[in-house]
Amino acid sequence: MRVLITGAGGFLGRALVRILAGAHQVVALDRDCGSVPRGGNVACVTGDIADPEVQARAVGNGCDALIHLATIPGGAAEQDPEAARRVNLDAGISLVEAAARAGTRPRLLFASSIAVLGDQLPESVDDSTPLRPSLVYGAHKAMMEQWLATLTRRGAISGLSLRLPGIVARPPGTSGLKSAFVSEVFHAALSARAFICPVSAEATMWLMSADRAAANFRHALENGTQGGEPFALTLPAVRTSMGALVEEIARQAGSDPDLVSYEPDPALEARFGRYPPLDAPAARAAGFSDDGSLEDLVAAAIAHVGDEG
Amino acid sequence: MRVLITGAGGFLGRALVRILAGAHQVVALDRDCGSVPRGGNVACVTGDIADPEVQARAVGNGCDALIHLATIPGGAAEQDPEAARRVNLDAGISLVEAAARAGTRPRLLFASSIAVLGDQLPESVDDSTPLRPSLVYGAHKAMMEQWLATLTRRGAISGLSLRLPGIVARPPGTSGLKSAFVSEVFHAALSARAFICPVSAEATMWLMSADRAAANFRHALENGTQGGEPFALTLPAVRTSMGALVEEIARQAGSDPDLVSYEPDPALEARFGRYPPLDAPAARAAGFSDDGSLEDLVAAAIAHVGDEG
Numbered sequence: 001m002r003v004l005i006t007g008a009g010g011f012l013g014r015a016l017v018r019i020l021a022g023a024h025q026v027v028a029l030d031r032d033c034g035s036v037p038r039g040g041n042v043a044c045v046t047g048d049i050a051d052p053e054v055q056a057r058a059v060g061n062g063c064d065a066l067i068h069l070a071t072i073p074g075g076a077a078e079q080d081p082e083a084a085r086r087v088n089l090d091a092g093i094s095l096v097e098a099a100a101r102a103g104t105r106p107r108l109l110f111a112s113s114i115a116v117l118g119d120q121l122p123e124s125v126d127d128s129t130p131l132r133p134s135l136v137y138g139a140h141k142a143m144m145e146q147w148l149a150t151l152t153r154r155g156a157i158s159g160l161s162l163r164l165p166g167i168v169a170r171p172p173g174t175s176g177l178k179s180a181f182v183s184e185v186f187h188a189a190l191s192a193r194a195f196i197c198p199v200s201a202e203a204t205m206w207l208m209s210a211d212r213a214a215a216n217f218r219h220a221l222e223n224g225t226q227g228g229e230p231f232a233l234t235l236p237a238v239r240t241s242m243g244a245l246v247e248e249i250a251r252q253a254g255s256d257p258d259l260v261s262y263e264p265d266p267a268l269e270a271r272f273g274r275y276p277p278l279d280a281p282a283a284r285a286a287g288f289s290d291d292g293s294l295e296d297l298v299a300a301a302i303a304h305v306g307d308e309g
Numbered sequence: 310m311r312v313l314i315t316g317a318g319g320f321l322g323r324a325l326v327r328i329l330a331g332a333h334q335v336v337a338l339d340r341d342c343g344s345v346p347r348g349g350n351v352a353c354v355t356g357d358i359a360d361p362e363v364q365a366r367a368v369g370n371g372c373d374a375l376i377h378l379a380t381i382p383g384g385a386a387e388q389d390p391e392a393a394r395r396v397n398l399d400a401g402i403s404l405v406e407a408a409a410r411a412g413t414r415p416r417l418l419f420a421s422s423i424a425v426l427g428d429q430l431p432e433s434v435d436d437s438t439p440l441r442p443s444l445v446y447g448a449h450k451a452m453m454e455q456w457l458a459t460l461t462r463r464g465a466i467s468g469l470s471l472r473l474p475g476i477v478a479r480p481p482g483t484s485g486l487k488s489a490f491v492s493e494v495f496h497a498a499l500s501a502r503a504f505i506c507p508v509s510a511e512a513t514m515w516l517m518s519a520d521r522a523a524a525n526f527r528h529a530l531e532n533g534t535q536g537g538e539p540f541a542l543t544l545p546a547v548r549t550s551m552g553a554l555v556e557e558i559a560r561q562a563g564s565d566p567d568l569v570s571y572e573p574d575p576a577l578e579a580r581f582g583r584y585p586p587l588d589a590p591a592a593r594a595a596g597f598s599d600d601g602s603l604e605d606l607v608a609a610a611i612a613h614v615g616d617e618g
Contacts, residue, residue: 085402090399093394118462130539131455132458132462132538133455133459133462134459134462134463135459136459138459139455139456139459142455142459143452143455143456146440146442146448146451146452146455147448147452149441150442150443150444150445150447150448150451153427153441153442153443154443229441230439
C-alpha cells in the first residue's frame with residue numbers, strides 16, 4: 001500500500017514509520033523530515049501541511065491510506081487558536097478532501113485524542129460517554145471526527161478516528177503539550193535527576209507507549225475492511241496514579257523514587273490528574289489494545305527512549 | 310438588546326425580525342436586505358457573510374446576541390460542497406469568534422438542523438440518538454454545534470444550537486432544499502393547482518411553522534441564562550404523513566385533495582419520508598414547543614403565506 005503519514009517526523013510518526021516501512025510504501029510528510037526514519041520504502045515530502053501545494057505534492061496520484069497525525073498540541077493550540085484552526089481543522093479537511101478526490105476510497109486514520117471527552121469526566125468513562133471538549137484542541141479533534149465519519153458514510157473514504165491517551169515517553173523539551181510532565185518524569189529518572197511533579201501522587205491518568213499506539217494504527221491500517229459504525233474509537237489505555245508510575249519507573253530505571261517531589265498545580269491536576277476508570281469495549285472488540293500492564297507500559301516507554309537516542 | 314441576525318432576509322429570518330424588532334435593536338445581515346422587514350429598530354448590513362470586512366461591520370462594537378441563521382441549504386450544499394464549507398462552516402466559525410471577541414459573553418443561537426441525525430434513523434428518535442449526518446450540510450451543522458458548545462463551556466459565549474425540523478411553507482421557487490416539496494404542496498393547494506408529490510402518501514416527516522420556529526428562537530434569546538448542558542437541542546415537531554398533510558391543507562384551503570397525485574422518488578422517500586416518532590424532552594423541559602397539532606401547523610403555515618404577500 002502507498003501510505004501517506006502526516007506528522008511523520010513527530011514522536012508517534014517516527015514509531016509508525018519504523019513499523020510500516022518494511023511492509024508498505026511510506027510517504028512521510030512533515031515540516032522537517034530530518035528526524036524521519038529512512039529506508040528503501042520511505043519517501044519524504046517537506047512542507048507546511050496547510051499549504052495546498054504541499055498537500056497536492058504529498059497526495060500525488062492518490063494514496064491507499066492516509067494516516068493523519070500532524071497536529072498542533074493542546075497547550076500550543078490554547079496559546080494560538082488561529083494557528084490551531086489552520087492546522088488542526090482547515091488543513092485536515094483539505095488534505096482529506098485531496099486524498100478522497102485522488103484515490104479510490106482511501107483508508108483514512110486520524111489521530112484523535114481523549115481531549116474530545118473534555119475535563120468534566122463522569123465516575124467512569126466508556127463508549128457512551130458524550131463528547132464535551134473544553135480545549136480548542138479537543139473541539140477541533142471532535143469536529144474532524146464528525147467530518148471523517150460523514151465522508152465514510154458517504155463512501156468517499158474508509159475513515160476511523162482513534163482517540164489516543166497520553167503517549168509516553170515523549171522526547172524532552174517543549175512539546176507544546178500541557179501534559180509533558182508525564183514524559184519528563186521518565187527522563188528525570190533515567191538520568192537520576194530530581195523532579196518536581198506538578199500533579200499529586202494520587203493524580204490518575206491514561207497512558208500508552210508510542211510503540212503500542214503505532215501498533216494500533218498498523219492494526220487499523222491492515223484491517224481496513226471491518227468497517228461499520230462507530231467511526232471513532234476511544235482506545236483502551238493503562239490507567240495509573242502518578243505515584244505508582246513514579247515507583248515503577250524508579251524500579252525499572254534503578255533510580256531513587258524519592259528524587260520525585262510533588263507540588264501539585266491545581267489547574268494541571270484538574271485537567272490531567274482526574275482520569276476515572278476507562279472501559280473501551282468497542283475498540284477492544286475491533287482488536288485494539290493497551291500496553292497490558294503498568295510494568296509493560298513503563299518497559300516499552302523506556303525501551304523507546306533508548307531507540308530515540 | 311442589540312441582536313445581530315444573519316440570513317435575516319430569508320424565510321425564517323424575516324419571521325424572526327418581525328417578532329423581535331418591537332422589543333430589541335435588530336441588526337439584519339444578508340446578501341440582499343431587500344426583503345428584510347423594516348422598522349425603527351432594524352438596521353441592515355448587506356454583504357457576504359464569509360467576508361471578514363462584512364463580519365466586522367455587522368458585529369460592530371459587539372452585540373448582546375447573535376442569531377446565526379444564514380446557511381447554504383442541504384441540496385445546494387451537496388451540489389457545491391466548497392461553497393457549503395465556506396459559508397456553513399468557515400464563515401460561521403469566524404463570525405462567532407468576532408462576536409465573542411467584541412462582546413461580553415454574547416448569547417449565540419445557531420440554526421442547526423435535524424440533518425445532523427442523518428438518514429438512517431432508529432425506530433424512534435430522542436435526545437440520546439447519536440448524530441450520524443450523511444449530508445455535507447448535516448456534517449457542517451454538527452461541527453458548528455460542537456464548536457459552539459466548546460466555546461460555551463469555555464465561557465466565551467452563551468451558546469445554544471436549535472435543531473430545526475422542516476419549516477413550512479417556504480416561498481415558491483428554488484430554495485436549494487431537497488425537501489422543498491413539503492412547501493410546494495401548500496402553494497399548489499392555495500392556488501388550486503394539480504401537484505405531483507415526489508414522496509408517497511405514507512411518507513412521514515417532522516414539520517414546524519416559521520412563526521413557531523421564530524417563537525422558539527425568541528424564547529431562547531430572552532431566557533438566555535438557563536444554561537447548562539446540553540448546548541444543542543432537537544426541537545419538538547409535528548409528525549405527519551404526507552397524506553394527512555395533504556388532506557388538512559385541502560380542508561383549510563378549500564381545495565380538492567385529489568389534485569395531489571403521488572409519484573414517489575425512492576431517494577427522496579428514503580431521505581425525507583421516513584421520520585419515525587420524535588421525543589424531544591430536553592427541549593420541551595427548556596420551554597420550546599412545536600405547533601401543537603397538524604391543524605394548528607397548517608393554519609400557521611397558511612397564515613404565513615399570506616404575510617409574505
